[in-house]
Amino acid sequence: MMVANWKMNKTRDEALAFIYAINESLPSCDDVNTVICAPSILLRDLVKRQGDNLKIGAQNMYFEEFGAFTGEISPVMLQTTGVEYVIVGHSERRNLFGETDDMINRKVLSALKHNLKPILCVGESLDQRELGITSSVIRKQLEANLKDVSKDDILNVVIAYEPIWAIGTGKTASASDAETECKNIREAIKELYNAAIADEIKILYGGSMKPSNAKELVSMPNIDGGLVGGASLQPDSFLELVKACL
Numbered sequence: 001m002m003v004a005n006w007k008m009n010k011t012r013d014e015a016l017a018f019i020y021a022i023n024e025s026l027p028s029c030d031d032v033n034t035v036i037c038a039p040s041i042l043l044r045d046l047v048k049r050q051g052d053n054l055k056i057g058a059q060n061m062y063f064e065e066f067g068a069f070t071g072e073i074s075p076v077m078l079q080t081t082g083v084e085y086v087i088v089g090h091s092e093r094r095n096l097f098g099e100t101d102d103m104i105n106r107k108v109l110s111a112l113k114h115n116l117k118p119i120l121c122v123g124e125s126l127d128q129r130e131l132g133i134t135s136s137v138i139r140k141q142l143e144a145n146l147k148d149v150s151k152d153d154i155l156n157v158v159i160a161y162e163p164i165w166a167i168g169t170g171k172t173a174s175a176s177d178a179e180t181e182c183k184n185i186r187e188a189i190k191e192l193y194n195a196a197i198a199d200e201i202k203i204l205y206g207g208s209m210k211p212s213n214a215k216e217l218v219s220m221p222n223i224d225g226g227l228v229g230g231a232s233l234q235p236d237s238f239l240e241l242v243k244a245c246l
């Protein structure tokens with residue numbers, strides 16, 4: 001699975017030009033599940049280009065369905081645009097916009113209730129890594145963010161391991177470090193759910209993934225793909241990332 005997180009980038013014209021540039025060359029979703037998570041204002045236009053080789057996702061949503069929440073977008077609104085995925089709990093949302101584990105849990109539950117697949121981001125800060133508490137930080141996030149998510153629903157959740165110190169910094173976790181944490185995540189899912197679910201759930205790596213390191217990362221047994229910011233913004237680079245999954 002290869003997921004672009006465009007963050008707050010691209011006008012409508014730029015986004016459509018990007019889709020035209022890659023569409024012909026994308027493999028079928030049976031081979032690589034390719035997803036573009038775009039700014040909300042572009043979703044309606046991009047969903048029209050959704051097909052058997054490309055799915056569209058949102059980057060955030062609020063957990064309530066309607067109401068006095070100025071500036072927010074609800075799961076009902078997302079559902080009516082036809083998007084399939086929504087990123088939840090990105091570290092930029094946690095750190096810049098004050099999202100707590102409890103809010104993220106409510107978002108995960110609300111997305112699932114509205115047939116949206118949450119891409120749940122977890123990961124440690126540099127301080128936490130240096131203190132040697134990476135695995136316990138991630139375990140706590142998983143327990144809090146997946147609270148009350150049932151066995152029936154959990155396979156509609158994609159988990160993305162994104163070490164905060166690797167996001168947008170050019171510093172990638174080494175393939176073996178990324179593998180270690182993704183393996184720990186799978187182990188946690190096994191304990192929280194069961195072994196069959198742990199085998200099947202998709203776990204992505206994100207943090208300065210680019211064409212030159214993607215193949216090594218996605219070749220790791222517990223890394224099922226990538227969640228990519230900067231290197232997903234140019235069509236050629238994104239296509240290379242998708243093809244690395246083949």
Ligand code: 13P
Nearest residue numbers: 005167168207208229230
């Ligand atoms: P970069 O690929 O730019 O490091 O961003 C990663 C990310 O935050 C994806 O969600």
